[in-house]
Amino acid sequence: MYRGPIIDCxxxxxxxxxxxxxxxxxxxWRELVTRSAxxxxxxxxxxxxxxxxxxxxxxxxxVVRDETWPDDGSLPGSSYEMLRxxxxxxxxxxxxxxxxxxxxxxxxxxxxxxxxxxxxAANDWLIHRxxxxxxxxxxxxxxxxxxxxxxxxxxxxRVAGHPRMVQALLVSAGAGKPFGHPAYHPIYExxxxxxxxxxxxxxxxxxxxxxLSPIASGVPNLYLDYHxxxxxxxxxxxxxxxxxxxxxxxxxxxxxxxxEGGVAWIPTILWRFDADYRAVRKEAPWLRRHPSEYFHDxxxxxxxPLEVSPRRESLIELLSSFGAEDMLMFASDYPHWxxxxxxxxxxxxxxxxxEKVFHDNAASLFGWPRLAPEEREPAVGPAx
Amino acid sequence: MIDxxxxxxxxxxxxxxxxxxxxxxxxxxxxDEVFALRSRCPHQGGPLCLGTVGPQIxxxxxxxxxxxxxxxxxxxxxxxxxxxxxxxxxxxxGRGRSGPPYRVQTFRALVRDGRxxxxxxx
Numbered sequence: 001m002y003r004g005p006i007i008d009c010x011x012x013x014x015x016x017x018x019x020x021x022x023x024x025x026x027x028x029w030r031e032l033v034t035r036s037a038x039x040x041x042x043x044x045x046x047x048x049x050x051x052x053x054x055x056x057x058x059x060x061x062x063v064v065r066d067e068t069w070p071d072d073g074s075l076p077g078s079s080y081e082m083l084r085x086x087x088x089x090x091x092x093x094x095x096x097x098x099x100x101x102x103x104x105x106x107x108x109x110x111x112x113x114x115x116x117x118x119x120x121a122a123n124d125w126l127i128h129r130x131x132x133x134x135x136x137x138x139x140x141x142x143x144x145x146x147x148x149x150x151x152x153x154x155x156x157x158r159v160a161g162h163p164r165m166v167q168a169l170l171v172s173a174g175a176g177k178p179f180g181h182p183a184y185h186p187i188y189e190x191x192x193x194x195x196x197x198x199x200x201x202x203x204x205x206x207x208x209x210x211x212l213s214p215i216a217s218g219v220p221n222l223y224l225d226y227h228x229x230x231x232x233x234x235x236x237x238x239x240x241x242x243x244x245x246x247x248x249x250x251x252x253x254x255x256x257x258x259x260e261g262g263v264a265w266i267p268t269i270l271w272r273f274d275a276d277y278r279a280v281r282k283e284a285p286w287l288r289r290h291p292s293e294y295f296h297d298x299x300x301x302x303x304x305p306l307e308v309s310p311r312r313e314s315l316i317e318l319l320s321s322f323g324a325e326d327m328l329m330f331a332s333d334y335p336h337w338x339x340x341x342x343x344x345x346x347x348x349x350x351x352x353x354x355e356k357v358f359h360d361n362a363a364s365l366f367g368w369p370r371l372a373p374e375e376r377e378p379a380v381g382p383a384x
Numbered sequence: 385m386i387d388x389x390x391x392x393x394x395x396x397x398x399x400x401x402x403x404x405x406x407x408x409x410x411x412x413x414x415x416d417e418v419f420a421l422r423s424r425c426p427h428q429g430g431p432l433c434l435g436t437v438g439p440q441i442x443x444x445x446x447x448x449x450x451x452x453x454x455x456x457x458x459x460x461x462x463x464x465x466x467x468x469x470x471x472x473x474x475x476x477x478g479r480g481r482s483g484p485p486y487r488v489q490t491f492r493a494l495v496r497d498g499r500x501x502x503x504x505x506x
Contacts, residue, residue, distance in 0.1 A: 278465075281467065285441045289480070296481065
């Protein structure tokens with residue numbers, strides 16, 4: 001039974017409404033986005049252009065947990081008090097990585113210049129509205145508009161000095177190519193210089209405006225199609241692309257966190273990747289190691305949504321095959337509908353992994369000291 | 385020792401196969417050197433030495449570049465493209481974290497009086 005502190009690597013904080021971001025925009029952009037008489041884009045409301053793109057496939061149940069809606073109608077994840085009372089306090093989450101909510105759609109905006117400005121404003125908003133609250137448990141991600149990688153690299157350099165902005169966040173592949181492509185390398189160079197890991201949050205191809213199919217082989221029709229496939233396929237693509245393009249040869253200290261892309265598929269892709277590498281190594285002679293070796297040394301993976309295998313042992317066997325004990329980092333995905341409760345995750349993973357998955361692996365990656373357990377009732381339930 | 389033919393009948397940077405007592409071998413000429421290896425890929429048993437031989441492609445100058453290492457011959461299996469160093473038998477791609485150490489059997493080869501000789505016990 002795990003009694004220790006938790007580091008949550010995927011918490012979606014949001015602004016109360018998109019208009020909250022307007023004061024953080026530069027004056028020219030503020031003027032541009034606030035003078036609309038209405039559009040058939042976004043919520044169609046008069047006065048404000050959409051500042052981010054949105055997912056085109058609606059979940060019939062909604063993509064957030066109902067109890068996370070603030071009473072005043074603000075967006076779920078926008079209330080610090082609710083986040084504290086529903087997540088941080090009850091589960092002893094002592095460090096929470098904030099990855100934005102609707103802001104994740106910024107790299108899918110068709111207008112790359114607006115996107116860069118919105119990302120910059122969003123980062124200032126995050127620092128001001130969340131990290132300045134004084135709750136030492138909160139850490140930020142640098143939101144990047146990947147449409148213009150050079151601008152995104154500038155943004156990394158602008159914000160990286162903030163002690164609580166601890167990772168760069170990539171969601172949509174704004175340049176229309178997988179994240180290993182050299183177009184994005186300025187971002188990795190900036191992150192390497194700053195010593196920041198990159199978090200790739202799954203699902204970015206599903207935001208309208210990317211002009212990418214969110215799944216391979218065609219556009220999905222139902223939310224069910226989309227949700228089963230999108231996060232997994234997109235994450236697979238980025239993983240393979242980052243390795244084949246030699247990103248870790250160019251930036252040997254760079255670390256990448258795969259967020260919300262699933263975990264059980266990883267070993268089979270690595271098996272395939274290693275075998276294919278033997279066959280066509282000559283096409284990427286800059287690689288000096290097996291793909292699985294790059295993966296092991298440069299990637300970390302968040303747990304949510306942990307696959308629901310009919311037999312618990314099946315999942316553990318798959319995860320063990322790629323050394324997941326040292327690579328998995330707990331994530332709740334609060335306040336989204338498929339949030340994983342840490343008590344549930346504890347029952348699915350071996351108890352001998354708990355300290356590492358709930359705390360140590362993330363602490364090691366971010367260079368944080370080990371936190372001592374508090375005297376409290378255990379939040380994470382029994383497991384074999 | 386078995387006789388694998390005249391050196392001057394084997395063009396530089398090429399490979400020929402021969403069969404001896406049911407075992408198929410490959411003989412590689414690389415400049416003035418000759419190498420011999422078993423023509424059976426340790427991956428799936430493919431006819432390794434019916435593949436190609438050439439210099440190893442490397443990327444000395446970094447990601448996105450491609451050069452030839454003229455001093456490193458590579459035999460490429462015709463089935464799955466796996467590459468082997470005929471001098472050592474080792475796969476160009478090593479075993480990684482936990483894979484098997486794929487290696488093809490090699491034999492001592494030499495040139496004497498203009499003929500290529502292979503020592504199947506060496």
